[in-house]
Amino acid sequence: MIRWARRNPGIAVGGLLLALILLAAILAPVLFTVDPTALAPARRTRPPSAQHWFGTDMLGRDIYSRVVFGGRVSLVVGFAVAALTSIVGLVIGVLAGFVRLLDNVVMRAMDGLMAVPPILLAVALMALTRGSVQNVIIAITIAEIPRVSRLVRGVVLSLRELPYVEAAIAAGTRTPRLIWRHILPNTLAPLTVQASYICASAMITEAILSFIGAGTPPIVPSWGNIMAEGRALWQVKPFIVFFPAAALSVTVLAVNLLGDGLRDALDPRLARRL
Amino acid sequence: MWRYAGRRALSTIPVMAIVALFVFSLLYIAPGDPAAIIAGDQASAEDIARIHASLGLDRPFLVRFAEWLWDVARGDLGTSIFANLTVTHMIGQRVEPTLSLMALTLVFSIVVAVPLGVLAAAKAGSWIDRLVMLFAVLGFSVPVFVVGYVLAYVFALQLDWLPVQGYTPLSRGVWPWLSNLILPVLALGAIYIALIARITRASMLEVLGQDYIRTARAKGLGLAPILFLHALKNASVPIVTVIGLGVALLIGGAVVTESVFAIPGIGRLVVDAILRRDYPVIQGVTLMFSFLYVLVNLVVDVLYSLLDPRIRQ
Numbered sequence: 001m002i003r004w005a006r007r008n009p010g011i012a013v014g015g016l017l018l019a020l021i022l023l024a025a026i027l028a029p030v031l032f033t034v035d036p037t038a039l040a041p042a043r044r045t046r047p048p049s050a051q052h053w054f055g056t057d058m059l060g061r062d063i064y065s066r067v068v069f070g071g072r073v074s075l076v077v078g079f080a081v082a083a084l085t086s087i088v089g090l091v092i093g094v095l096a097g098f099v100r101l102l103d104n105v106v107m108r109a110m111d112g113l114m115a116v117p118p119i120l121l122a123v124a125l126m127a128l129t130r131g132s133v134q135n136v137i138i139a140i141t142i143a144e145i146p147r148v149s150r151l152v153r154g155v156v157l158s159l160r161e162l163p164y165v166e167a168a169i170a171a172g173t174r175t176p177r178l179i180w181r182h183i184l185p186n187t188l189a190p191l192t193v194q195a196s197y198i199c200a201s202a203m204i205t206e207a208i209l210s211f212i213g214a215g216t217p218p219i220v221p222s223w224g225n226i227m228a229e230g231r232a233l234w235q236v237k238p239f240i241v242f243f244p245a246a247a248l249s250v251t252v253l254a255v256n257l258l259g260d261g262l263r264d265a266l267d268p269r270l271a272r273r274l
Numbered sequence: 275m276w277r278y279a280g281r282r283a284l285s286t287i288p289v290m291a292i293v294a295l296f297v298f299s300l301l302y303i304a305p306g307d308p309a310a311i312i313a314g315d316q317a318s319a320e321d322i323a324r325i326h327a328s329l330g331l332d333r334p335f336l337v338r339f340a341e342w343l344w345d346v347a348r349g350d351l352g353t354s355i356f357a358n359l360t361v362t363h364m365i366g367q368r369v370e371p372t373l374s375l376m377a378l379t380l381v382f383s384i385v386v387a388v389p390l391g392v393l394a395a396a397k398a399g400s401w402i403d404r405l406v407m408l409f410a411v412l413g414f415s416v417p418v419f420v421v422g423y424v425l426a427y428v429f430a431l432q433l434d435w436l437p438v439q440g441y442t443p444l445s446r447g448v449w450p451w452l453s454n455l456i457l458p459v460l461a462l463g464a465i466y467i468a469l470i471a472r473i474t475r476a477s478m479l480e481v482l483g484q485d486y487i488r489t490a491r492a493k494g495l496g497l498a499p500i501l502f503l504h505a506l507k508n509a510s511v512p513i514v515t516v517i518g519l520g521v522a523l524l525i526g527g528a529v530v531t532e533s534v535f536a537i538p539g540i541g542r543l544v545v546d547a548i549l550r551r552d553y554p555v556i557q558g559v560t561l562m563f564s565f566l567y568v569l570v571n572l573v574v575d576v577l578y579s580l581l582d583p584r585i586r587q
Contacts, residue, residue, distance in 0.1 A: 112292025119526030
């Protein structure tokens, strides 16, 4: 176990950190938190103390509780976007890789979508819908799909050239079975690595959207929202921004370490290149 | 060379057309009546009808798209719902801060990141390499506004070396202009430096393993000329690609950086537009930045063919 961890430090450290953060988010109600939306106007912007570990914000809400509960939003957005982009990207990528007629159309569309900077695309989408966690997930997913589709298509096209796939085709394997048995299993490794990076960038994008007022509604305690609220006061009460910022950075770092570790473990060829 | 550049330029036209189609159709794929959402909860029926008409939602999609495309081609990005100014005019007023921020960040990041990546590759496995890679992971993980706040807290509030926020136009002197931009450039550059340093290291490692490097070393050439003349030139294509693709990060990051440092640029314009749901402004800025991004990558592609003539075929 220790030897394995030493050989894969990224997976070990990143995985452990992420597991702890996940656990904290799941167990939020019993981790000495109070209601993250409870107002206490008499105790506004108090610095960290024994009673309020991370202090209170300008409405007197306990920042520690808001940060612990806020982890739920970031994690849900990160994982949901990673899962959704993987599924949709896989379908689009495999279709483009196998149906020549679709390939040109779909890939030109992806080129166009990719040309719109992801944050701006998400912002434009969010401006047209009401702010909710679900809409944030959809907006970020749409912005991230082209990258995954391109990756899958690339993998599919290179797999199709390999002798064992040609042998399977020559042996009369039908296309659905060929995809299921020979193509899909080989897309899993690069897809998993990509999904971890997308999870990390989705969490950052969610925080950015909330920070600039285009994300989850202010009533939801998300890390981006806490920072957005602390923004006006950051020069005098920096702790309001500090704690959610630190939580977000550590979480994204954990996911990135896990991603790098997975990449090194799953694809040694790619690892040497990057 | 020129034939290649011309061909490549022509091939961006369909991409731009698709981008335009996307940005335009956003209005139509949103669930519900976008006019009602833009108008907000307290809007009267007349407000909604006015916005409905000003967005052209009362006319058929294709007719409206053709009109809009014709307007865009003539440089007319529409009119703000709230400010009664054309979007082009509003962007024009705010172009200097954003352009200064992005251009400075681009130059600074390349100047810092490429030597870092080369150094890390040359000393692969050493503590320098580990340090650069650690910085790269951190750069990807710490969001731009967090870097911005930390920098502003340390260098502006605590040490009082630089202004906390704001922007001074270049016409008021180079130093006032620069001093306001140093912290934003550092904040925005962090992720970009991480990206470029990482790809430089990877690309250099690949090239350094090749035979002609060993030949150069065998004939007694020093390490510096080998790294920067022989190896870097051949490693440059992926690096230049990533620099081009990374401009998307720069654009997204600029929106946030301008909010943190209160820079009155195009990013602030977008943020203000979101809060008021001024959709034509959001649409116009998105379209303009996307075109900019496509153009940057066109330039990158043409640059390749200078760096590596094999690509022209």
